[in-house]
Amino acid sequence: MPQLLDTVPASTDGGMENKSDVSQHRARRFCFVATASFVGMLAMVAGFNFLVNPLAEYNTQLVSPLIPTTRREKVDYLQRATAAPEGIVLGSSRVMKFEPRYLYEVTGTNFYNAGVNYADPYDYLAIVRFYRRRYGRAPATIVLGLDVPSFSDAVDTDLRLGSTPELFREVADDLAMQYRLRPYRDAISWDQTKQSLRSLVFQVRPSSRPHSLVHFTDDGVLVYEDREQQLHDGTFDITPHLDYTKSEYEQRVRGFSELSKRKLDLLRKFFKSCETDRVEVHVFITTLHPQLADHLSTTTSYNERRAELCCVLDECQREFGFHWRDFSDIESYCGDQRDFVDGVHPLEPNTRKMIDTLWESCRQDHGGGSALQ
């Protein structure tokens, strides 16, 4: 028997029995106190994390979250806007530089950039459904940028979707139980507790909170304040940003052995609903800085998954009749590697070229007509 405790041996002797009862009582109290202490401490931590809500996973807003809440901001805009934008741009932060103004110049359609951080098919579906609920009809045109890593099962759907009730309820039935349980699980995690403490420090001492280096324009376009200023001054050095994205994407793509069936089904559902609503859809695979593309092709299975996604898009194109292009390589749209702020985020000159290429190829594919339906 383990010697961890000094225990009183059981005995048939009356006095010893008494001692044994005492020992049993003491041990029982130990078990209950240990259990209560365990449950109590977890409950306390969960309550603390829920109230502080550092990663915007819950619907509490007592303390400003540490990370951008783009879903909240974009939903608020769409709720405030009295006139519905005819078209929307969907995708992750990698499409946030697609300018509605330029799209208007090219297409004559009034757009809003509804790109949100770490978007995946749940977000596309949620935003389109929310749009339909808000304006009573579907958008006329959608420009959708797909990130290959967002189709990995290892990359979870962003929890900020869950903390935006307007979007969450649109896809609640489609979300797996695991996703719905994650906020509870995260509430008892060390990482979130650290972030809560950090968030609380910023709340108590606002001067210590780092100044946000990005903001959105009225039409939903992202502005990188510092980097664009440095670009303007000619002092911008992309190398550290490239290195960061290299390690981040290498980690994100590691173990990405197949496209997520669940997310592909959802993407098909999205295309199906667009086909039903006669929405004009333009899809593209988001671009990469050439150095990052080379890095990922040699160290990960990124290119294999990208090829699989292309096959899926070809199939979907035949079935649902939209138009798509792969912009992973900058040559595909005559892009310039200087027009990136890091490995994955292009600047306006590149996004404009992508828009031009997308519409030009669409015209060629459809014999000069722009309507795809």
Next chain:
Amino acid sequence: MLFNSYEFLLIFLPLVLCVWWFPRLDVRWRLAILTASSYLFYGWWDYRFVPLLWLSTWGDYVAGNQINRSQVPWRRRGWLLFSMTLNLGLLAFFKYLGFFAESWNALAQWQQWGGPFPVPKLVLPVGISFYTFQTMSYTIDIYRGAARPARSLLHFAAYVSMFPQLIAGPIVRYSDIEDQMRAIPCRCDWNVMARGIMFFVLGMCQKVLLADTIAAVCDPLWRDPARLQLLSAWFAALGYTCQLYFDFAGYSNMAVGLGLMLGFSFPQNFDSPYQAANIAEFWRRWHMTLSFWLRDYLFIPLGGSRAGSLLTARNLFIVMFLGGLWHGAGWTFVCWGLYHGLLLAIHAALRRTKTLEGMSRPVGTMITFISVVVGWVLFRSPSLSAAGTMITAMAGCRGIDKNLEQAVCGVWGIAVLGILLGVCLRMPNMWRISVGLNFYSAAAFGALMAFCVLRFSQLSPFLYFQF
């Protein structure tokens, strides 16, 4: 299901304990529920392999009964052979077929013997090495007259599948637990429960707070051994030495703790092995249940150490070769086993000539520890060439790191390693620590457990699951 997962700790375990200790519940029902929950625990990982567990359980139960009933020696031997064939056949098929095919193909290619065999890509059923050894011990013990057959198939199924020890040991022999299986307590002994909680919590701390912490520091170094030089190579090797110990000892202690919570006492699996003064002592203190299994069912039947130096060395090599192969189907494990066979043979020879008598214990401990660390390099490396690269770096043949801080992963890295080495080499293990039962210790254990749960956010399987 992992012990260090939310679903196990917050749902599975409380439910099983509540049902197991439910008052006035018949023993048969309790065993049935324990068995069913153990299958659920196992099937959580991959339900397709549960029938394999049933097959092994049924086969050995039948074989055990037949061996016990029969008085005819050849029939008894026949049933024992059936049990061995079944268990070793399962192991050979799932664990070694691919390895043997690959090795044969490599040899055939080298000797130009013709076309290669197809290499099957089979998923290794988790815990197969452990439960097949347990069930084999059952039939062998009955054959030897060291144990009686289980009271019923349910009793035997509960023993084989019992979730605390199913996946990564300790290897509980039927003879170790036979009496406990025959007299399952109906009322909870709170002293035993408290002891179980302590073992479980401290085991969890070993895994989550110690093993996972050093793993986070050292794993990046192991990804590319070619970049390592003298200091970083030693840092990586020592880090893995600590990680493996705390990972596996942590799991074993959690298993012992869970067993105690259910009222069963499992054997000790680790006894501060890195404090051993020689390699034979190391093997009496590291993964003790496997060492004793190999000793009793393999080494002694082969003749043990009583048949002269050469035969002892042969027996040690055979046992350690098979011990290495038990750990994994790969040449690195085979070499690791043979390396330990060599160390044990050298030790046996030196002991015979009484050369070791004058050696002080600290010197012996240091030599043993360094030898073991070198062995872990073979154990951890993905290939023999990677192991060679690592060992040459440790020998200083690849130069000395210029950036000391980078080599030892900064102050944090060296501090963590220093503390863990201190614990391994100097501290008494959990089986020797005495803790008082009072309010403060209870609150502290509860808080420690909660702190471990906070660290669950990343999936971290136990290293021995792969064996």
